[in-house]
Amino acid sequence: MPLPADTDASIPKYLRDKYAIVGVGETPYTRGSGKTTRAMGSFAVRAAMADAGLKNTEIDGMLSYQSGDSTFAPMVAGDLGIRLNFYMDVFGGGSSTEALVGIAIGVIEAGLCKTVAIFRSMNGFSQVRIGGTGARAAAPVNGDQLHARAYGWQSAGQMFSPTFMRHMYDYGTTPEQVATVKVIHSEHASNNPKAYYKKRFTVDEVLSSRIICKPLHLLDCCVETDNATCFIVTRAEHARDLRHTPALIRGVVGRCNKPRMDMHYQHGPISTVAGHYGKNILWPNAGVGPEDIDLTGAYDAFTFTTMLQLEDYGFCKKGEGGHYVSDGTMRLGGKRPNNTSGGHLCEGYTHGMNMVIENVRQLRHDVDDSCPIGPDGKRQHTYDYSEGGCRQVKNAEVTANLGWAMPGTGSAMVMRRG
């Protein structure tokens, strides 16, 4: 039977706007949750279901990702009375978020299930430290690890720093420019009651914090927290019956890579990251370009990762990332705010989930700041971005999330207000 003439299934963009994120939820961002990853995961999925207005009988797919530090989808489904037609627990950390959206769309499209809850649950401070300290740091060094861990080259900051350093060498990027990422995200976090760190920082405070792994100061590194996060993906036509304005998914990139994935430093320029390749998938799939994006969620495991990704996805010319992140563009009230929740540097570390959740709320025009809630149940945003105030971006219509695993691997997603 021939396909209908108006459907060209050979190109991915025919799924543009056909799927949506309809519910979001999270636990508090803490250090010392006092809960198991199973209890937190169930809490987050339950919260996202309530947010969407979905019953447990309406969730039939589940995806999660982890690296041996979390519970599994069947446990969380069991705790919520959900019978799954599809689930998968994926190995991995950062950049999994957007990639799993792509998988969710694929399995729904293939008829495996109808509505997928994607969650990530982690005691990233009190159990398996995301910074790599504790039991992981003391583990024996075997085989291929002899080329890295035997040299004291193990944590994320240590593994990425040759990229960060070389960017400064190649383009004259300054420590002050990069520190501005923390400054701006801390301003955003101060308007986010959920954020773990709400204090506003200055460039001087970032540069005078102690060096962890040069070029990284303590305040260039994200906060380690305990939390679970969840959002729910379903078909756009189903989304319209639910509680909130849907965040329609325009296009996704999933764990796209530089050459030499086995050891990406073999292929230069090492100051170029996976977004250089991802952008050629993201923008054609989404049918928009960087200039159309109202706000970004560029993964901030470190200040540098935000800059590198914005640059390689084309928000500025290659090498001008230092200028882009420090000229006010990324600030609330600027042309294209980034990580309005405070992101990983300030709100909490989730391996990318909280940046998607934030953009979904931004697209609903109902971000959870301290603005008063009106009679319609929605916040009456003031757009006064001073400390403790509003963090809603005015007329937010299109967002981009840029997810980071490491310099050689990244994911991305464009959403628009439904």
Place this chain on the structure above:
Amino acid sequence: MPGIRADYMGMALSIDDLDGENLAYFKHCSQHDFHLQKCDDCSLLRYPPNTGCPWCGGAKATWTKVEGKGEVHSYEEVHHAIQPAFKGHTPYMVLLVDLDTQKGKPSEVEALRVVANLTTADGVLAPPEVVKTVGIGTRVRMVFADVTDGLSLPQWTIDETAKQPAKPWRYAQE
């Protein structure tokens, strides 16, 4: 299970008996002789050791002697160690070094970039006053830190005989 198990700076290192590539690589290192795999099909050397050619996919390779000389392509200075073995040795340096051999091949952006610490000429982590002198552009030569029979780790030390840049590039904030 023979393989190799040893202690290095208080760290437990091991290579499984099935891991022929790493056993061969470190065996050459233990003889203070740096060898890399050269693809039998496309004749390109590769690093780190693995089970197939990253360029042409060729399965067969021949261990080939390579000169351990090169230039620092990028670096980091670890001031807050996370591994117990390194806690007493900060700041220590991790160097990403372009070997002279095969630099710019198969494309101009590629090089055999070999990771190791900055050490003294006898393979011991370099002291802070030496760490301060090294940056992008520094010429280095390979030395070996002996661990046990069949296992020495390649390390980088300043090449005293090479022409060094007047001032290697270092991070702005010392």
